[in-house]
Amino acid sequence: MIAAVLAGGKSRRFGDDKLLYKVDGKPIVMHTIERLLKAENIDDVVIVTCQEKKEDFEALGFRVLIDDLLVGPIGGIFVALKEVGDAFIAAGDLPLINPKFVDYIVERFYESKSLACIPMWANGYIEPLHAVYSKDFLPILKEQIKKGEYMIRKAVERVDPCYILIDDFPEEFKESFFNINTKHDLKRLLD
Ligand SMILES: Nc1nc2c(ncn2[C@@H]2O[C@H](COP(=O)(O)OP(=O)(O)OP(=O)(O)O)[C@@H](O)[C@H]2O)c(=O)[nH]1
Numbered sequence: 374m375i376a377a378v379l380a381g382g383k384s385r386r387f388g389d390d391k392l393l394y395k396v397d398g399k400p401i402v403m404h405t406i407e408r409l410l411k412a413e414n415i416d417d418v419v420i421v422t423c424q425e426k427k428e429d430f431e432a433l434g435f436r437v438l439i440d441d442l443l444v445g446p447i448g449g450i451f452v453a454l455k456e457v458g459d460a461f462i463a464a465g466d467l468p469l470i471n472p473k474f475v476d477y478i479v480e481r482f483y484e485s486k487s488l489a490c491i492p493m494w495a496n497g498y499i500e501p502l503h504a505v506y507s508k509d510f511l512p513i514l515k516e517q518i519k520k521g522e523y524m525i526r527k528a529v530e531r532v533d534p535c536y537i538l539i540d541d542f543p544e545e546f547k548e549s550f551f552n553i554n555t556k557h558d559l560k561r562l563l564d
């Protein structure tokens with residue numbers, strides 16, 4: 374399966390582009406990508422970003438898809454599924470993403486034959502940017518975007534996804550969802 378890394382955000386909370394910010398000599402997004410490529414079920418990575426940042430991300434050596442919808446992550450998912458079919462969707466700012474957890478989610482997706490396989494916390498909060506989606510989810514996404522409804526949760530609730538209960542997993546798996554939003558979050562990464 375292809376992993377599509379969403380990289381079209383504005384990093385408003387971070388300041389400059391958080392995905393290109395270097396930690397241990399590597400852009401944060403490369404930490405995410407290298408971990409994704411360690412997953413046995415992931416064959417390759419594509420990066421989904423906006424036109425202006427195309428060259429910056431191509432320089433990392435991966436295929437870049439252009440998201441010109443400008444509607445947030447839901448647009449990135451739409452572009453990814455349209456171009457590559459079924460995909461593991463990952464936010465670019467997940468430098469501790471766990472390859473074993475990625476493999477597990479992909480396996481559950483194949484077994485369940487659902488339109489999406491999405492991790493969920495005990496309180497019902499979902500992690501839609503660390504999840505697998507089927508290309509058959511495209512018509513739903515299209516309708517939602519057309520309506521101006523950009524919350525991924527709303528699209529997901531229209532189908533019967535396979536939810537993966539995160540709290541059933543050991544602590545090390547939960548780190549997989551650690552994402553960088555502010556410069557302060559870098560501290561935890563360097564610990
Ligand atoms: N392709 C694409 N990716 C997006 C879009 N909006 C956000 N993302 C990505 O989705 C991931 C999670 O988004 P956020 O954590 O909110 O990142 P952000 O929007 O850059 O940051 P803030 O401006 O601080 O909210 C990041 O990897 C973003 O680059 C979009 O419109 N298109």
Ligand SMILES: [Mg+2]
Pocket residue numbers: 382383
């Ligand atoms: Mg955002």
